[in-house]
Amino acid sequence: MRAPSGQPNVAALAERLFHAERDRRAIPRLTAELDDLSVDTAYAVQRALVGMYTRRGERIVAVKGGLTSRAKQQQMGVEEPIYGMITDRMVLEVGEPLRTAELIHPRVEPEIACFVAADLRGPGVTRDEALAAIEAVAPAIEVLDSRYENFSFTLADVVADNASSARMAIGTARVNPRTLDLRLMGMVFELNGEVMETAAGAAILGHPADAIAWVVNKLAEVGEYLPAGSFVMPGAIANAHAVAPGDVVRVELDRVGSLRFSCV
């Protein structure tokens, strides 16, 4: 979909993704038609899409990094990190089940929610500066739902699709990251009581705080930042797994705590 100028029509592409989500129907990836869709234009589509969410009353509560671990990059065939926005609509209440019928082809993945105590603004934010701005970490599980057929996309496609963001759950534990070594933090991810994935914090760009710094420095390119009171997810620490009604998902972070929810 192009404007008369020949440039991609950002608003129309955002609407396509918005409707795919609303109608729970996967669409062909945007680059099937627009093979020259740039990553910058894709972020403009993402902003337009998130703008449609906020205009209907949603509030941005978090920024997430994505494809920050080798595991995820290899699983999705995209070798570069991305970011996306989480709104209040996407966050499950404590104990709330995941209603899979609301989604197209949901997948779950283990995450670390990091609560931001002081505005974190790039460019040039370092690992230590990112860490200093985080007041607490919590176990989290992200639910992805690509709006594209077969959960298949290029870098530009997934950026436009708000990094496949759909739902997320956050555990009640809150632990000061300065009492932990986030790089060595162990993680166990279970589906129906079976261990599906194990990893350590170093899986995410070498250190979760490096991934947060990446997100903040990338946001600075468009004049945005992580405000105090928000939270950030550095990206899945291991592969994502498809879920169906009846499944129970659980993540456990060493010295932090655990979180589980069931799928209906």
Ligand code: OOG
């Ligand atoms: C893209 C989103 C990736 C992560 O943590 O790596 C992501 C996808 O895999 O569909 O959220």
Ligand code: MG
């Ligand atoms: Mg994720």
